[in-house]
Amino acid sequence: MIPLVVRGTPLGIEKPIIAKVIRDAEKDRQWPSRVFVGPVPSNTVDVPSFSALISEEPLDGFRDGQLKAPLVHSVPTAHLNQGDVVRIDPDGVVRTLYRRGSPHNTLFATERCNSFCVMCSQPPRDVNDQWRVDEMLRTVELIDVEAHEIGISGGEPTLLDDGLLSVIRAAKDRLPNTALHILSNGRLFRYSARAEEIAAIQHQDLMFGIPVYSDLDSEHDHVVQARGAFEDTLLGLQNLGRCGVPVEIRVVIHKFTYSRLPAVAEFIYRNLTFASHVALMGLEATGFAKGNMEALWIDPADYRNELEEATLFLSARGMNVSVYNHQLCTVAPAVWPYCRKSISDWKNEYHPVCEGCSVRSECGGLFMFNLRSRISRSLRPISEPAEAASTLSVAPSPTTSP
């Protein structure tokens, strides 16, 4: 696990600072806001050219104003690499907003949400955090133009309204080579004007990842704990589809959803044929899911057949389908070609039994949280290379990953 939030002792930080991490002061000189991470003071560093300084060493001798830049000291910095983007708060918290070279960078849009999913990994709070729009805009300014993909998540990003539009526009202008993947429940797109506004931006590589948990309204509404949500989401998907905005359908599998997986697959094929990608996802034992584990947990071994049927149904029909968050040993070998290493690197771990596994390097492993909660009884090292070789043929990759 990689820590993304650390706390140190602040000196002279009056308001949040968002800046590019610099360890080698000779490089990355072009960025408008830079923070030096390393031994302070250092003869090689032109202190005034930095927005702030971060030091792992205690610097108790310093006082406000003694250095020409705000400072956080006594803070772990091993995870901070050249080119990362951090936010430094007045209380000394250093939060990583972007990691150079990582495929798993996500901008956090808002804590607010208009649904209340039973397995939400990021339980919503009803707070006014419109300031995050500014944070996202400032972060986008500091993201490498080479970045392959950036996610936007929440909460429900569409609640930011024009704020989300401005972030998408900024990403389009600043990051012409970067895919943008936005996680949304899609409900607000039932108002076609909202979908049209997104389409009008003409972002070069945008996709909305939107969950559909059942082919039946009452089951979907139950999962998201919001009456009418199924109608909102399906109308929203239709509007996005009509406007030509690419959508990905995300199905999280747990005890409430596993039995209708094949029916959901057929529903998606018949009603959401235009979807660019379908992701069938294992449950992450964090947030609400952690507290609701007793009600939600079902061992992947017990929905192995449903997952195989749904995956192969969609694949046979030319739909682009992926299986996320499942260890190879827990799914049918026929499903292996569709399994992706989907778990973000900072929360990705392996079980001790995985040590001797012959396909570990192909396997996405586990969520760190699940490792401490529930694991499948079918978790085992795969020892037979023949078993692995015959099934690990390459299936078409999705255009974006989570």
Next chain:
Amino acid sequence: MRAGFFRSRDEFEAVRDGSYRILPFRFMRWGGGRVFVSNDVGEWTFLPDVDFASFAEGRLDRSSAAYGTLKGKHFLTDSSSTLPIQLLATKYRTKHGFLDGFTSLHMFVVTLRCDHSCPYCQVSRVTEDRDRFDMSAETAERGVEWVFQSPSPLLKVEFQGGESLLHFDRIRHIVDLVEERNAIEQRDVEFVIATNLSNVSDDVLDYCQKHEVLLSTSLDGPEALHNQNRPRPGNDSYARVVANLARSREALGHDRIGALMTTTERSLAMPEEVVDEYVRQQFTSIFVRPISPYGFAVRTKQAYKYQTDTFVNFYQRALSRVIDWNRKGVPLVETYAQLLLRKLLTPFPTGYVDLQSPAGMGISALVYNYDGDVYASDEGRMLAEMGDFSFRLGNLHKDGHGDVMGGSYLRGLIGQTVTATTPQCSECAFAPFCGSDPVYNWATQGDVVGHRPTSGFCRKHMALFRHLIGLLESDDRFTRDLLVSWATGDNA
């Protein structure tokens, strides 16, 4: 709300009392205690008789498997939400996407002359009289004007005969005209020459290669059968097809030449041999077609010599042979099954103009005859060769495109071909996957709407749908997966 204290499923049901409304559906007693249920967007399922009765009477249990299936496929709704209707509308629109572009298939009959004298052929003349049976340059130019009057983004230009290559100069003329015009129009254009391949010069192959022209030929089965079906001087039709097939594939690429087979009375005893011949000639698909009841075929009474049931039996044996070849690792598609399966198993329309509702006459396909007459379908011009001009829409030299295509005559014809309104089709559970053939109805029953109980067309399709659905429901997983792959594959 704290985690662990979410509201129960029941709280999200639209109604407490388990009531629901039935959405439009069709059904058919299947036998074996089951009912086949379908709707107009092409969703279908089977229900046990008892569940079907409960469903129809409004007392199907909400917790039953059948309830979930019927609700998910939009056979019933239990809320006041308009979502099911909107999704049905989207699916209906998708299924009828073939109407979007208007006329996409344009057939030019460049000559009626032919070196063959096939008894089942409706439209050929063994003659040297070029002036009488060849398409003139002026007619071709007007025809190309009509092609581009269609707004369709896809244009398929097909050359028919007679033996079309006997008037290759006109084909080249038309291809050049279309290409010239398309430099501005920028449509997606495909050229196909239907030819018996008895004479194909290197010049022709060279031209086809340069202009990406596809060839479509006739192969009726093994040598003896083919030569009996397709007589020509020297009785060497088969040898010529096989030799020129090889040359054409060499020049154009293996997959640039397709073949069609026609079933005759002689074929009926040998479906396996016919299929095997297609494998021997390394085709990857075979289209098992009955002979059509038009033109010379009617005159020689060929078409009525065997009954529909005999053909269906022949078809089923041929299909079974095709499946066997696949089981042995030889990929081979039966094209008609593929078409019907695509209708059954996918949300998409097909580009096949001869089985749709409304019929494809004019709105999907037009035929420009050698003499400038415009027909609603290839079968329509075949009838005309017998003196029945019922499906002649007009003439390239006398009539305007708009007057013909927007005129009351074509509208009247099309209006009679919507299966939702034609007797018996309107209640048939297979209608969402079927279509109408007004020329067939007219030719065999003297009426465009037709009479289903005595229709060979209806009888054949009822049998084919039942057979294919039976295979999809069978325990034979190989066959099921194969049929799905036909319906959903890239070649569909």
